[in-house]
Amino acid sequence: MTDQTLIILGASGDLTARLLLPGLGALLTAGHVPGLTLIGASVEDWDDARWQARVHDSFGAHGAAAAAESTGQKTPVSDDTPAASAVADRARWIRTDVTSSSDLRSLLAATNGSVAIFFALPPAVTAKACAALLDVDLPPGTRLVLEKPFGTSSESAAELNTLLARLAPAVPEEQVHRIDHFLGKSTVLNILGLRFANRIFEPILDSTHVESVDIVFDENLALEGRAGYYDRAGALADMIQSHLLQILALLTMEAPFSLAAAEFRDRKADVLRATRLWGTPADSSLRARYTAGGDLPSYADEPGVDPSRGTETLAEIVLTVDTWRWAGVPFRLRSGKAIGDSRKEAVITFKRPPRVPDGLHGCDEPDRLRIGFGPDHLALDFNINGPGDPFELDPISLEATFGAGGLPPYGEVLRGVFEDDPTLSVRADTAEQCWRIVEPVTSAWQAGEVPLREYPAGTAGPSLFLPA
Numbered sequence: 126m127t128d129q130t131l132i133i134l135g136a137s138g139d140l141t142a143r144l145l146l147p148g149l150g151a152l153l154t155a156g157h158v159p160g161l162t163l164i165g166a167s168v169e170d171w172d173d174a175r176w177q178a179r180v181h182d183s184f185g186a187h188g189a190a191a192a193a194e195s196t197g198q199k200t201p202v203s204d205d206t207p208a209a210s211a212v213a214d215r216a217r218w219i220r221t222d223v224t225s226s227s228d229l230r231s232l233l234a235a236t237n238g239s240v241a242i243f244f245a246l247p248p249a250v251t252a253k254a255c256a257a258l259l260d261v262d263l264p265p266g267t268r269l270v271l272e273k274p275f276g277t278s279s280e281s282a283a284e285l286n287t288l289l290a291r292l293a294p295a296v297p298e299e300q301v302h303r304i305d306h307f308l309g310k311s312t313v314l315n316i317l318g319l320r321f322a323n324r325i326f327e328p329i330l331d332s333t334h335v336e337s338v339d340i341v342f343d344e345n346l347a348l349e350g351r352a353g354y355y356d357r358a359g360a361l362a363d364m365i366q367s368h369l370l371q372i373l374a375l376l377t378m379e380a381p382f383s384l385a386a387a388e389f390r391d392r393k394a395d396v397l398r399a400t401r402l403w404g405t406p407a408d409s410s411l412r413a414r415y416t417a418g419g420d421l422p423s424y425a426d427e428p429g430v431d432p433s434r435g436t437e438t439l440a441e442i443v444l445t446v447d448t449w450r451w452a453g454v455p456f457r458l459r460s461g462k463a464i465g466d467s468r469k470e471a472v473i474t475f476k477r478p479p480r481v482p483d484g485l486h487g488c489d490e491p492d493r494l495r496i497g498f499g500p501d502h503l504a505l506d507f508n509i510n511g512p513g514d515p516f517e518l519d520p521i522s523l524e525a526t527f528g529a530g531g532l533p534p535y536g537e538v539l540r541g542v543f544e545d546d547p548t549l550s551v552r553a554d555t556a557e558q559c560w561r562i563v564e565p566v567t568s569a570w571q572a573g574e575v576p577l578r579e580y581p582a583g584t585a586g587p588s589l590f591l592p593a
């Protein structure tokens with residue numbers, strides 16, 4: 126295996142410490158990329174020692190989480206593993222203006238083996254850093270790793286993609302990894318096995334049998350000090366335009382011939398191209414923002430928030446996937462922060478049976494397949510002749526709960542980067558399509574056509590489709 130160097134641009138930030146490094150620590154612990162050289166870069170005047178301490182801490186955070194999960198202990202140990210520790214001990218800090226070609230050139234001169242550059246930066250700075258790379262001789266095989274959001278509209282995503290395309294031939298599209306960590310979640314990837322590795326569900330996943338599909342990601346978490354990013358993004362861009370559309374693609378795509386990158390990403394792109402808003406933004410979208418509730422202040426009072434921006438912390442949209450298989454089935458996507466009951470699942474609700482024989486009576490619930498995204502969980506709800514009166518129907522649920530996958534989501538997507546496999550990364554055209562899908566909604570919201578509603582933190586929040 127060739128030597129590899131990972132350069133993190135924007136390495137002093139929150140994303141690096143909270144998600145990227147713990148994922149990398151897990152990957153190293155699992156025996157991948159031995160001998161990795163890790164370089165942190167940003168304008169901060171840090172030194173190697175300070176960066177190494179940050180890396181050790183974040184690798185330890187992974188060890189702590191893993192230990193807590195396997196032993197069930199409440200006070201986890203915080204220790205990184207020997208494989209991760211060795212990388213942390215050698216990690217280097219190089220002070221860099223990421224928008225300066227000459228700084229980037231010096232940075233690349235310090236690398237060893239094949240190089241991956243992770244842009245842990247806000248979208249505008251990522252675009253400037255990519256532009257600065259045009260004047261740098263990138264070593265062949267260089268991979269660029271971009272964090273969401275990819276642009277802020279289909280237009281800016283297309284501009285960014287055009288810029289990235291100019292970095293070919295050193296960096297062809299297959300070496301551009303647009304990260305969506307939901308594609309590294311074992312529960313999300315399990316949709317593939319659930320649909321395509323058995324005969325039970327796939328034949329009935331179509332508009333003949335399915336009434337509606339809900340993809341819901343409601344979190345207890347509130348802003349958590351992320352105003353700098355979140356107040357410009359909001360729930361629609363932060364969760365729906367990105368993560369939930371990827372889930373929709375996996376739920377609706379046709380069976381790929383193989384999971385090779387080209388095949389898998391083509392099938393996803395097919396359905397996303399066919400996806401559009403169901404009706405008008407006024408009746409197919411909802412936006413709301415939390416007010417004070419429990420221990421949480423109102424979103425508008427959080428430090429760093431500009432209340433006049435009217436950023437939503439809860440968004441819903443209803444989509445149609447306009448293909449032969451799915452036309453007529455509403456796909457309802459929802460995500461909110463500071464919601465009382467956390468709920469992270471896709472629910473496929475089936476149509477009623479065409480006819481229930483006279484004499485069977487009682488329960489009239491529709492059948493549902495529920496796919497949980499954390500904790501990992503699967504449930505099939507349906508009606509049978511339950512206990513007691515044999516002609517009285519009862520709902521039952523077949524349930525399975527399984528442990529999380531071997532690697533945390535960031536570890537899984539980083540594995541794809543180091544193994545030069547873009548299967549789990551978002552292709553350029555798909556990134557643009559995902560903006561195209563939500564654009565009628567963002568335009569209507571900007572034009573004030575859909576009111577910004579409010580909900581107290583810790584409550585269920587309003588909904589177009591969930592029971593009140």
Ligand SMILES: O=P(O)(O)OC[C@H]1O[C@@H](O)[C@H](O)[C@@H](O)[C@@H]1O
Pocket residue numbers: 344346363499534
């Ligand atoms: O459940 P996970 O893996 O932490 O993902 C949810 C998070 O995903 C991130 O991409 C969003 O920016 C966050 O707002 C969100 O909380």
